[in-house]
Amino acid sequence: MAGYGKGAGRVPTGFAAETFISESSFREGHRALESGEKSKKRKRENKGDSSILVGAGAYKGPWARYEEERPDAASDEEFGSDEEVEIVYEEDDIEDNPTAAPQKLAGTDYADTEAAGETSEFVGSQQYDYQGRTYMHIPNDLDIKLTGERDDTKNFHPKKLIHTYKYHTKSITQVRFFPGSGHLLLSASADSKIALWDTYHQRELLRTFSGHTKSVNDIDFNPSGTQFISASYDRYMKLWDTETGKCLNKFTSGKTPHVVRINPSTPHEFLAGMADKKILQYDTRSGEMVQEYDHHLGPVNTITFCDEDRRFVTTSDDKSLRAWEYGIPVPIKFIAEPYMFSMVRSSPHPSGKYIAFQSSDNQITVYSSTDKFRQNRKKSYRGHNVAGYAPDVAISPDGQLISSGDSGGYVCFWDWKTCKMWHKIQASDAPVLAVQWHPRETSKVITGDLNGVLKYWD
Known part of the structure; x- marks a missing residue:
C-alpha cells in the first residue's frame, strides 16, 4: 500500500472510512505539527526607480527578488495561533528611492498634446493686393x-x-x-x-x-x-x-x-x-x-x-x-x-x-x-x-x-x-x-x- 492509511472499522461514533494520503503530504503535515512552523512574509529587494532602465537602481518592479531571510526575531512560543504573520521591519531598514520617478510617461500621456502650440504660415505669392486687401476679399x-x-x-x-x-x-x-x-x-x-x-x-x-x-x-x-x-x-x-x-x-x-x-x-x-x-x-x-x-x-x-x-x-x-x-x-x-x-x-x-x-x-x-x-x-x-x-x-x-x-x-x-x-x-x-x-x-x-x-x- 503506497502511503499511510487507516482501514475501515467500527468506532464509537459509527463507521470510519478508509482514507489514503501520500507519503509526502503526511510527512509535511507531521513536520508542521511538530515544529509549529509559522509562514512568514519575506522582504523583497527594493523595486528600483522606474526612470532608470539599466545599471544600479534600475527598475525591477514586481520582478524584484526576495532578500535572504534573517534570523527569527521571536521564538515560536510567542505565537499562539496558526495565522499568517507579517514581519514588521524597522522603517530605516527600507531604503527610499534615491530619485523620484518622473510624473509623466511620454508614451502613455495624452495631456501633453496641449503643449503643441498653434502656428499658421502664409505661403501664397502675395498676401495683399494693390488695394491692401487679403485673400478674404471676394474677387x-x-x-x-x-x-x-x-x-x-x-x-x-x-x-x-x-x-x-x-x-x-x-x-x-x-x-x-x-x-x-x-x-x-x-x-x-x-x-x-x-x-x-x-x-x-x-x-x-x-x-x-x-x-x-x-x-x-x-x-x-x-x-x-x-x-x-x-x-x-x-x-x-x-x-x-x-x-x-x-x-x-x-x-x-x-x-x-x-x-x-x-x-x-x-x-x-x-x-x-x-x-x-x-x-x-x-x-x-x-x-x-x-x-x-x-x-x-x-x-x-x-x-x-x-x-x-x-x-x-x-x-x-x-x-x-x-x-x-x-x-x-x-x-x-x-x-x-x-x-x-x-x-x-x-x-x-x-x-x-x-x-x-x-x-x-x-x-x-x-x-x-x-x-x-x-x-x-x-x-x-x-x-x-x-x-x-x-x-x-x-x-x-x-x-x-x-x-x-x-x-x-x-x-x-x-x-x-x-x-x-x-x-x-x-x-x-x-x-x-x-x-x-x-x-x-x-x-x-x-x-x-x-x-x-x-x-x-x-
Whole structure:
C-alpha cells in the first residue's frame, strides 16, 4: 500500500472510512505539527526607480527578488495561533528611492498634446493686393458672379480634371468651400494639418494651419467664413481665424470629437459629436459647454441642421437616427429599424426638406427633415462601394445631382429624382473620401483621396 492509511472499522461514533494520503503530504503535515512552523512574509529587494532602465537602481518592479531571510526575531512560543504573520521591519531598514520617478510617461500621456502650440504660415505669392486687401476679399475680375443671390443655375456632372492640389502627406478627411462665394477652399488631413487654397487665379496654397498633433477629423466654416472650427483625434477642437491663422479658442472634453458643426443661425455656438456617444454644445465666446445631448449608444458620426437651424439630426454607430430641438437634450424622434446600418456621412438637400446619408451597406439613403423625419423609401442611390471607409456625400447647389466618393477611387453622380447613376469618374487609384460641389459654378467639384491629393473637376 503506497502511503499511510487507516482501514475501515467500527468506532464509537459509527463507521470510519478508509482514507489514503501520500507519503509526502503526511510527512509535511507531521513536520508542521511538530515544529509549529509559522509562514512568514519575506522582504523583497527594493523595486528600483522606474526612470532608470539599466545599471544600479534600475527598475525591477514586481520582478524584484526576495532578500535572504534573517534570523527569527521571536521564538515560536510567542505565537499562539496558526495565522499568517507579517514581519514588521524597522522603517530605516527600507531604503527610499534615491530619485523620484518622473510624473509623466511620454508614451502613455495624452495631456501633453496641449503643449503643441498653434502656428499658421502664409505661403501664397502675395498676401495683399494693390488695394491692401487679403485673400478674404471676394474677387470681382472673374466671368462668374460670386456675390449676391444664386440664380437658377442648373448643375451638370463634371467630365475632366482641371487642377490638382498637392500639399498634404496623408489622407484627406474633409474639404470645405468658402461659404457663399467658394473662392477659397479649406482642406483637413490625417497629417494633422489644415490648408487654405485659392480656387481661382493661380489656384495656389495660401495658408497652412498647424496646431493639432493627430489626424484632423472634421472642419466647418462659420456662415461668414471669417472663422472655422477643427476637430482632431488629439481630443481638441480649435477655433481659427481664417484671415490671420490665429487660434482663437480651444475646447476639449477629454474624448475624441468625430464631427463638428457650427450653427448657421447662432454662429458663436457649435455642436460636436463625440466618441463617447455624447453630442456637446459649446459657446465660443465663453469657451464653456452649454448643453449635452446624451442618448446615443455609440460614437456619433453625423450632425445635420434642419428646419432653419431650429433642429438637428444625428446618426451614430448604434445604427440609429435621432432628431433634436436645438438646446433641448431630449430627442423628438428616434428611428432604429432592424435593416438599418450605421450612417457615416450626411448632406442636407438645398430645399431644406431632405437629408442624404451615406449608409455603410453601400447605398445612400434619404430622410425627410421636416416634422415626420421618415425615410423616403423611393430614394436609394446604389452602385458605389463604401465598405470600410466613410466617403463624403454631397448634393449639387440646384438639388438635382447627388455625388459620393467610392473606396475604388471613383466619384459617382446620380440623378436626384430618378436615382439613376449618371456618371462615374475614376478620380484616384486610392479611395475617394471627400467630395464637395462648388457653391456657384455649374459643374465644378473637388475630390480628396486617401493619398492626400485634391483634384478639381469641371
